[in-house]
Amino acid sequence: MPGEGATILFVPGLRDHVEDHWQTHAARGTPGAITVEPLRADKLSRAARVAALDAALDAIAGEVIIAAHSAGCLMVAHWAAAPTRKVRGALLVTPADVEHPLPAGYPAYDALAANGWLPIPRRALPFPAIVVASRNDPLAGFDRVAGFAGDWGARLYDAGDVGHLNPAAGYGSWPDGEALLRDLADERVGR
Template sequence: MNSLDSTVVIVPGLRDHDPDHWQSHLARDLPSAAIVPPLTADKLDRAARVAALDAVLAGIDGPSILVAHSAGVLTAVHWAAANPASSVIGALLVTPADIESPLPTGYPLHSELDAGGWLPIPRTTLPFTSIVVASQSDPLASMRRVAGMAENWGAHLLDAGDVGHLNPAAGYGPWPPALGYLAMLRADIAATEALVR
């Protein structure tokens, strides 16, 4: 599978699609990208989010690369745990939310997330090449916790610095490094493919 011929699939977090979110800007920069649609009913239904991702992937002919943010990362890893053999060849997992720890005011309660099927966070190695991008100042997850997630998932951990939760509230908006991280992921995928030939 050639990573350059792959379809990028945008997997948003629980707040779905903000037109000024960096994922929305990335989708506009990549016209062939596919976007997981927002839920119209219970936004905390993890199974529904996983099913929505699965439906998008089922409609793609060829390899895919996931670009997920926040709880979208958790959607992706829950999906991967149930689909170890698939056409997904890589994932860029940006500032995953640590939903096993209390979240700030305005975010779902632990009990709500548990009822929605989000807990626990999957800790199995992902069946594809992945990069986790972490923030030094994310109010939704400490660097230590995100590093642990990356280790569990077998992902390459990258430190993006002081970028908050990488959402519009933190000033992002356009996030030009996204394309650079995506290029790094494609290079990692190509290197992995070369090893198994």
């Protein structure tokens, strides 16, 4: 079971909870897992999202492994600039590249900039991490995500052609994610 001995904290992106998302499936299948609750106000505010992540982390006793997706990865990177507790590791799946305009249907570049999402933090994370990159993600080019992984001091996992690794790309359950969480739990990440 991923995360034995540690609580898995799932950090969704800006679309919050999506029923057939890999995170939703993994959270249901992981005893004791917690998911950061959706915001009721200031939904586009990076500061409010990071505060919600911090509150969720604060409520967990013992070790934590973070499993973030899309803009959730950026929330983790922003939080890690001034961490309030120790984290065992993080799985950062298909981070969105908000430094470039996103496709139609996603928040506009100007709105993201105005709400504190830019620039994307580029400091090494203070915990082991795995960054999952897709070869055909409409929200971030592979080379950009590889650059984030390098800047964050994280191991890069090439997931191949998996789109944004969400239901729109044909992904619900994602067994590779569970294996990567096990790697973090077993500290087989390497930095």
